[in-house]
Amino acid sequence: MDTLSKIFAAPRIKEAKFTRLEASAPWGIVSPGERVVKFVHVVGGSAVLTTPDSFEPTRLLSGDVFLLLDDAAYKIFDDERSLLIDCVDVERGRVGDRIEFGGGGATTTFNSGSFEIERFERDSVLDVLPQFLHLKESEGRTAAFASVLDMLAVETAAPGLGADAAVARLFELLFIHAIRAYARDDGSPKRGWLAAVSDHRLKSVIEAIHADPARDWTIDALARTAGMSRSAFAVHFKNVLEQTPLEYLTAWRVHCASALLVKSSSTISEVARKAGYGSDAAFNKVFKRVTGHTPAMFRKANGVGPHLGTPRL
Template sequence: MDPLADILMGQRVRAASFTRMDASAPWGVKSPGERGVNFVLLVRGSAILATPGSPQPIAMRSGDVFIKLDDTPYRLFDREDSVLIDCVEVEKLRVGNRIQVGGGGALTTFVSGSFELDALEARPLLRALPSLLHLKLDQHRSLAFQSVLEMLALETESPGLGSEAVVSRLFELLFVHAIRAYSTQPDGPTRGWLGAIADRHLALALQAMHDAPARGWTVESLAHVAGMSRSGFAARFKAVVGQSPLDYLTQWRMYCASRLLQGNVALSDVARQVGYESAAAFSRVFRREMAVTPGAFRKAGPVSPAFAGA
């Protein structure tokens, strides 16, 4: 299983909600920032997205999607001089899952939604992704991704029995396809583990560590898997991922251990499954990396839902 699939397998959408908004020109909305994974699909029309972190406003057209992974404020409008209505006031116009705003002119339709991700399961992804993804409708979008967006638009336009469950599953697919699209687009990731996946040599070493975290990997053995010299592999891995191969391996082992600790697996078995000969040795590393003992981590129970920056 490749590293991205390994991490995505653990993702489960929680507390999904959606809104279909018809905005007639002139229109504009502003949000102080909402916790959670928030996205907007532009079904028809055009819009301008502005955030404090973007040097220039982002022009959006029908078929575009933006996904926000932190609580940064944003503004969405049709023209620079349009009056902006606060999201709290916009929410008062809701009828079921639909909202109508604006001055009665040309129509722009959005499907917006939000959902929660488990803090533990999402951590590797949220650390690797930018806080804002803008995915344009272009030749780089897969047919599968486009199909998910079209199904989401149809389901929110004419909800039927079980629509909330359907939309929740579509959100999961949307999130997966968005990450895949971001990872493969020309200006996609060049740093971090997502950037390493795009490197055919480093990807082999990453997959080896993910496939067998308990193996006694060394820089030499990982370099051999990658088909590189030891020094060349170590230097390239550090430059792209931002940490040494063995530091990454330790971090991945602790992530795997955290998953196991949420079940009823004995501490000695957890240690063995992530490459440590004794529970004591494992506990020392876990406490150093996670700032909590394995026992305290397990006692705290399931990790609560969280968002970017977790």
């Protein structure tokens, strides 16, 4: 199982929300951002989007898709002279899954959605991606990606039995295809495990660690997997991931243990063994050092209440 499949081995999407927005000129929206993943498909018309980190406005055309990750703030409008309306005020015009607003001129239509990712999974996904992804229709979108967008349009145009569950699963597929598209783009900067799986020398190493985190990995064994000398491997791994191989191994083990603590009924001793630790004491020490909490505290919280630290991959 490849790295992205490991991370999305079970549904992680929750609180999925869909909106079909009809914005007629002049129109503009401003949002301070919220802790969700937000995607927008420009069905027809055009728009301009800006974010605090963008050097220049992004022109959006019919067929384009963009994603805003985590709490990215943004402004989107038809013209820079248009009045910007707070997204909360725009939301008040919702009727079911539809919102119509603007001055009555030329219309731009958006299919947009937002969803949350399981708390303990957030960092492993969002830390490797920029806050803003713009996926142009003209840049070789795959047939599968296009099919997901088509299915979303069908499910939301005429909702049927189980529509909410279907839309949530389609959101997850859309997110996976967006990450794939970003990974294929040689011009996009990569970091974390996404940088590693994009590196022909480290891809097999990351997949081996993810496939068997409990194995007694050594630098020598990982270097052999990469087909490199021990010293060259250690330097190259640190340069690409900004972590040593053993730091990454520890982070992935704690990530896997976090999932088991939240999603399974395994005892803490069983979780420790599955994560590669020979004793509860060793597991507790490492888990608390990485997350700031003991495994028992993490399980008790069960994703509710104050944010519990998770390992950075």
